[in-house]
Every structure is written in C-alpha cells, then in structure tokens.
Amino acid sequence: ETGVTQSPTHLIKTRGQQVTLRCSSQSGHNTVSWYQQALGQGPQFIFQYYREEENGRGNFPPRFSGLQFPNYSSELNVNALELDDSALYLCASSLGTSVHSGANVLTFGAGSRLTVL
Amino acid sequence: DQQVKQNSPSLSVQEGRISILNCDYTNSMFDYFLWYKKYPAEGPTFLISISSIKDKNEDGRFTVFLNKSAKHLSLHIVPSQPGDSAVYFCAAPHTGNQFYFGTGTSLTVIP
Numbered sequence: 001e002t003g004v005t006q007s008p009t010h011l012i013k014t015r016g017q018q019v020t021l022r023c024s025s026q027s028g029h030n031t032v033s034w035y036q037q038a039l040g041q042g043p044q045f046i047f048q049y050y051r052e053e054e055n056g057r058g059n060f061p062p063r064f065s066g067l068q069f070p071n072y073s074s075e076l077n078v079n080a081l082e083l084d085d086s087a088l089y090l091c092a093s094s095l096g097t098s099v100h101s102g103a104n105v106l107t108f109g110a111g112s113r114l115t116v117l
Numbered sequence: 118d119q120q121v122k123q124n125s126p127s128l129s130v131q132e133g134r135i136s137i138l139n140c141d142y143t144n145s146m147f148d149y150f151l152w153y154k155k156y157p158a159e160g161p162t163f164l165i166s167i168s169s170i171k172d173k174n175e176d177g178r179f180t181v182f183l184n185k186s187a188k189h190l191s192l193h194i195v196p197s198q199p200g201d202s203a204v205y206f207c208a209a210p211h212t213g214n215q216f217y218f219g220t221g222t223s224l225t226v227i228p
Contacts, residue, residue, distance in 0.1 A: 004160065033215070042121070042206055042218030043161070056214040090160060099210035102149045102168060106216065108160030 002027050004109035006091050012115045013081050021076040021112045023091030031055075031097050032074040033106060034066060037088040046089075049074050050097045078114075086116045120144045121209050123219035131227050136194040138222045140207030143188065147209040152181060152192050155204045155221070164205070165192070197226045 005024045013019050025032050031050045035043035045058035049068035063079040072093070078085055092106035099106070122141045130136045140150075148169040153161035167174040167181045167190065174181050180193045194201055207219040 035218075040126075040220065042123075042208075042220045043216075044218070045215035048214050056212070058215060092160075097214050099214055099216060100149070102151075102166055102210075105151070105163045105166070108153075108162070110158060110160045 004091055004093050004107055006089075006109035006112050008112055009110065010113045010115075012117060014117050015081055015083060017081050017116075018077065018079045019081060019114060021078075021089050021091075021114070023074045023076070023093075023109060025072045025074070025091075025093030026107045029093035029095050029107065030072050031094045031104075032068055032072065033092045033094070034074070034076050035090040035092065035108075036060070037090055037111070038084075039087070043090055046076070048097060055097055081116045083116050086114060088113050119220075120147075120211070121207055121217045121219040123207055123222050125222050126220070127223045127225070129225045129227060130197045132199055133196045136192075136197045136201065136224055136226070138192040138194075138205050138207075138224065140190045140192075140219055141188055142190075142207075142209055144209070144211065144217075145185075145188065147211065149210055150181070150183065150190050151208045151210075151216075152179075153206045153208060153218075155206065161206060194224075197224075199226045199228050202226050 033048040034046040037043045047057040088111040094104040151166040152164040155161040204221045
C-alpha cells in the first residue's frame, strides 16, 4: 500500500509568480484535501477534491485553485504569489469526503515547502 | 478564529515519565477529536481519537481524556520514550469535510 506522495519537496519562487504542487493519493483513496501550514501554525484547510470537483473550501482567495484527476491525484495551483504564501503545503487523502464523527481519518503526505521571496 | 487551541508550544519530559499535552476548543458542536503526531520532514500521522460520547480512550501508552463541560482534552503518554519526541496536533472535524487543527505542541523526551 503506497502512501501519499507530494512533489516537489522544496521550492523557491518570487512574488507574483505562479506555482503548481502535485499530490498522489494513497492507494484506494478517492478524496484529496489540501492544507497550508505556516510557520508556528497548525495546518489550515484550503479545499477538498472529490470526483474531480471542488467539495468544500476554506478561507483562501480564488488565486488558490486545484484539480483532481481520474486517478485521484491532485494539483494545487497558486497564482500571483505573495510573501505570506510561504508555508508547508500538505496534501491528505481519504476514502470518502466526510470527516464528521470520525468517518474518515486523513493520511498526509510529507508536504511541499514553498518559499516566496 | 482559532477554534482549536494548544497553548503550550513546547514541553520537555524525562524518559519514563508522563507527558501531558493539552488542547482547548471553543465550538461545542465538535463531536470528535483526533491527535496527530508529526516528525520533521514527514507528514502528520494519526495517533488516537475520541468521540464526544466518551470521556476517555486508551491505546497502549497513549490515552486521551475529554472534558466536554470545560471544552478541554488532553493526551497522556506513559511512559514517555525518546521516540515520542515530535510535534503533536490536536484536531476536530467540522462542516463534514474539514479539520480544524491546533498550533501544535513540540514534545521533547530527554533520555
């Protein structure tokens, strides 16, 4: 059983650029969620993808967008990068969309660390 | 709006002693809580959970206690081992598909 893999592990961008982060979900999982973890903070929910559609979004602007592919892998795209976008971006997969009442436990990847200069 | 709070950024404990990590929450609608453990350069991994219908859940050396009236939960690790040194996040699910995470507590177990 393969876990969640993310790429790249580290990257540096400059303000105003665009970035694409990639995630392969755990075998058997059909749902992908993305979280942003800024330095000294806990992970914050960006959005979730299920059946190739966005299925819930946190308090992030539209320049954060995503995709999910038929094989359940996913991309996170961030346009017009700002300094505050510097963070660890975590992808998590699950079997099913609901996390209510313990319905699903997220399996996280190791993350992509983005530095915006 | 920080709905899940971990007020202790760090904790140091001697090997063999008890580690107690605390978490407070503000939303009384939360019905399930989880603890995740994170080592450097790795993603968070699920450790233990508790439903709001219980006040205690135990799994080996790890026990989570829930006090609903105080909106407080704690993770006890007994006995603590050096391999337990990691960042621990408390989390609660809300609105069906997202988790709220605390800011984490970095535990160091001293050999």
